[in-house]
Amino acid sequence: MGITERKEREKAEMKRLIMDAARKLFIEQGFEKTSIRNIADEIEYSPGTIYLYYKDKSELLFDLHQESFQKLIEQFQRVLNIRDPFERLITMGRYYMQYGFENPELYELMFLMSSPIETVECREEIWEDGHVAFDMLRNIVRECIQAGYFKIDDVEGTSMMIWAAVHGLVTIHLRKRTTMFREGERIPRLEHAYERFVELIKGKI
Amino acid sequence: MGITERKEREKAEMKRLIMDAARKLFIEQGFEKTSIRNIADEIEYSPGTIYLYYKDKSELLFDLHQESFQKLIEQFQRVLNIRDPFERLITMGRYYMQYGFENPELYELMFLMSSPIETVECREEIWEDGHVAFDMLRNIVRECIQAGYFKIDDVEGTSMMIWAAVHGLVTIHLRKRTTMFREGERIPRLEHAYERFVELIKGKI
DNA sequence: CAAATAAAATGAACGGTGTTCAGTAAAGCA
DNA sequence: TGCTTTACTGAACACCGTTCATTTTATTTG
Known part of the structure; x- marks a missing residue:
């Protein structure tokens, strides 16, 4: 009965075809501005077909969400070979910011979009990879302590605070709240602010 | 010619009537979910009428945006009587977070929404009040130095870093990325993280 | 191989959105 | 009173996400 297997394979291929088109358009022009009809045009199928493979538009987002966290976790893993926990921590922060700056639309739906959670909040799996990523931060902070x-033994509060700082910097950029800086100087300024933060947690400020 | 004056007054009153309804609905159900037809229903006029007073939906946002920054600046002014600049700084941070937690929809359009800027980015006035608010932070940081x-004489970088930290905390909450905490414990946890940040800039961490 | 069945794909239709504009009603003025 | 200006309306346009009766394509059965 190799036929049902083939069917399954074809189904998976079709999902991937849709997902690839969706990712491309989401990254190019954002989630809101990408319509089901756009995706359908891109893959040269009718709009209705997409609903045979994905329940609705938010399920497309859900899958891309998972994929994006996997990608961030991969970035974080590059850091694991650094011996000194403090050095590892600040490099992790740098990678986090880099990820946000280089993948704005992915960062968007991972940390900034309100819709995906509200629409699919019943699916608890959505944060599984998010928790994995945050645990990596927690563990490094624990090691630093x-x-x-x-000096203060507070893994939870310190992790949160560190995340908030880098998340804030990325968000300020992604939402273009950097009008006080000249164009082209904006990311450097934010990276400079991160250096200030590093100095701060080094106790030098 | 009191008649033109009355006309102007009536025009202003109508704008306020629309704005009041819009603000109410934006706060209640968010910007995206509020339609021009909703606002028209609320004030018992036809949809077309709104376009006689506001160019488009984003101009409604623009006005509310200005109003919201004024409100934040008012909050910041409560802090000016605090003598010690460092105490003033950390209280300012607390007020900032409080503002974000208590006015999620306003914070949303001030710092999180991408649409208002992209649609009305030609209007430079949009950030005037934003710059006033940021200047207040800068001045306090300068005093602290x-x-x-x-110890480090870097007003710009330090201000940016501090803003990013509190902005990050508020954003994590508003975008509901706090699934690692139990409901009802979320804001306290973020406030706790802020306390950790305060300890940090006090040099105690 | 042909007919019957099952699966896949379609595209019109539904109710929603922001926005425009010809037409109507009211107000101000001569 | 008649004329002009202003205010307002609501139908219409082009889009959106989503559904579903219908048609096309593929597979199984006789």
Whole structure:
């Protein structure tokens, strides 16, 4: 009965075809501005066909959401070979910001979009990879505390605070709230602010 | 010729009537979910009428945007009587977060929404009040440096970094990325993270 | 192989959106 | 009173996400 297997394979291929087109358009012109009809045009199928493979538009987002967190986790793994936990922490922060600046539309739906959660909040799996990523931060902070880099033993609060700082910097850029800086100087300014933050947690400020 | 004056007054009153309805609905159900027809229903006029007073939907946002920054600046002014610049700074941060938590929809359009800027980016006035608010932060940071609270003389970078930290905390909450915490514990956790940040810039971490 | 069945794809239709504009009603003026 | 200006209306346009009766294509059965 190789036929049902082929069917399944074809179904998966079709989903991937749709997903690839959707990702391309979402990244190009954003989620809101991408219509089901656009995606249908891109793959040269009718709009109705997409609904045979994805429940609705938010399920497309859900899948891309998962994929994007996997990609961030991959970035974080590049850091694991760094011995010194503090060095590892600040490099992780740099990679986080880099990810946000280089993949604005993915960052958007991971951390900035309100719709995906509200529409598919019943699906708890949506945050599984998010928790994996945050756990990586927590573990490094814990190591930093154990190694004596932070005097206060508060993994949770410190992790949160560090995340908020880099997330804030990325968000300010992605939402274009940097009108006080000249164009082209904006990302450097934010990276400079991150350096200030690093100095801060080094205790040098 | 009191008649033209009355006309102008009536025009202003009508704009306020529309704005009041729009603000109410935006706060209640968000900008995206509020339609021009909703606003028209609320004030018992036809949809077309609204376009006689506001160019388009984004201009409604523009006006509310201005109003919201005024409100934030008012909050910041409550802080000016605090003598110690460092105490003033951390209280300002607390007021900022409080504003975000208490006025999620206003914060949304001030700092999180991408549409208002893209649609009316030609209007430079849109950030005037934003710059006033940021200048207030800059000035306090400058005072903190002068008073010896910060060793590094970098008003711009330090201000940016501090804004990013509190903005990050507010944004994490508003976009509901706090699934790692139990409901009802979320804001306290973020406030706790802010306290960690305060300890940090006090040099105690 | 042909007919019957099952699966896949279609595209018109529904109710929604922001926005425009010809037409109507009211107000101001001579 | 008649004329002009202003205010307002609501139908119409082009889009949106989504559904579903219908048609096309593929597979199974006789």
